[in-house]
Amino acid sequence: MTFQAKPFGSSPAPLMFVAKYENDGWDNGTIEPFTDLVLSPFAMCFHYGQTVFEGLKAYRSEDDQILVFRQQENFLRMNKSLERMAMPTLPQKLWEEGILSLISNLRDEVPPHGEGSLYIRPFALATQPKLGVELSDEYLFLVTACQVGAYYDKNLKVKVEKEFTRAAPGGAGSAKCGGNYGSAFYPFKKAKAEGFDQILWTDSKSHEFFEESGTMNFGFFIEDTFITPPASDTILDGITRKSIIELVKDKGYKVEVRPFSVTELKEAFTKGLKIEAFGLGTAAVIAPFESISIDGVKYACYCAPDAKMFNLKKELKGIQEGKVFDKYGWNTIVEKFVEA
Numbered sequence: 001m002t003f004q005a006k007p008f009g010s011s012p013a014p015l016m017f018v019a020k021y022e023n024d025g026w027d028n029g030t031i032e033p034f035t036d037l038v039l040s041p042f043a044m045c046f047h048y049g050q051t052v053f054e055g056l057k058a059y060r061s062e063d064d065q066i067l068v069f070r071q072q073e074n075f076l077r078m079n080k081s082l083e084r085m086a087m088p089t090l091p092q093k094l095w096e097e098g099i100l101s102l103i104s105n106l107r108d109e110v111p112p113h114g115e116g117s118l119y120i121r122p123f124a125l126a127t128q129p130k131l132g133v134e135l136s137d138e139y140l141f142l143v144t145a146c147q148v149g150a151y152y153d154k155n156l157k158v159k160v161e162k163e164f165t166r167a168a169p170g171g172a173g174s175a176k177c178g179g180n181y182g183s184a185f186y187p188f189k190k191a192k193a194e195g196f197d198q199i200l201w202t203d204s205k206s207h208e209f210f211e212e213s214g215t216m217n218f219g220f221f222i223e224d225t226f227i228t229p230p231a232s233d234t235i236l237d238g239i240t241r242k243s244i245i246e247l248v249k250d251k252g253y254k255v256e257v258r259p260f261s262v263t264e265l266k267e268a269f270t271k272g273l274k275i276e277a278f279g280l281g282t283a284a285v286i287a288p289f290e291s292i293s294i295d296g297v298k299y300a301c302y303c304a305p306d307a308k309m310f311n312l313k314k315e316l317k318g319i320q321e322g323k324v325f326d327k328y329g330w331n332t333i334v335e336k337f338v339e340a
């Protein structure tokens, strides 16, 4: 029988990790059956949006090892996000206990080699019941998981967004907090109604410089040069983007991490240059764009099977699945029996 994953996030793995923050400290956390949370309707997360999350994947290698991709990076970023949201940061040990021992316990849930992954969703929320607009004294850190199937590439039609803004300088755009997504749904919905699959966010001030793409980072090739805007307080420091920059450098392509304008892209299209454009994120790894619409004019991107982005995706997935030698040391091997 072949492996068949349920639609993303519809079927949680049977276990979760739960740790509590009270009296100025985290407890050690425990692994428990996945179940509903009981929270007061006054729990502060419901009212003031103090929530932070992460997303990472565990893969099964051909020789049945469980590999987690760059989890230390997720740990560092989670703590940066927590700090930005004025929430207590996590000790490394608690993170590792939550992630690695949960995955170890969910070993059998990791899909067969080459047929998907176990998506890990750690998150934290303010739980103290009080409506006063002040900091919560109580928090939860949870780690949950679900299976994801092999991702099918659909080439996306995207639109350069010039009305709405995802993040502004000084804001929380570089934190992985729930509110960043909540405020993006309305612009997504509008773009969908106009026939687009995804938005290309531009800077809040001039709407002239590219920032991110939907809920992903953004990169492209103009001929043989890879360009991606620098991570900043409006561009989240994505781990997929970071990894692709390394791979592209190692392949000998020119890499430019710099602000890139809509005008410059338009000129490149007008000159007839070969342009590959794509989103970068844990879920899709690389999401190819078929077209980019700028002020109502649609420009076609290169997405034939020999496009460089497909090769890069294959290589990165190869590392994640243990098929390509992990010379960067990105994978953590999850031990079979971690002491609980």
Ligand SMILES: *Cc1c(COP(=O)(O)O)cnc(C)c1O
Binding pocket: 055, 176, 180, 212, 214, 215, 216, 217, 236, 237, 238, 239, 240, 241, 280, 281, 282, 283
């Ligand atoms: C999570 C996220 C990304 C992608 O980060 P990865 O670590 O590659 O998954 C990009 N932008 C935003 C806003 C995000 O929340």
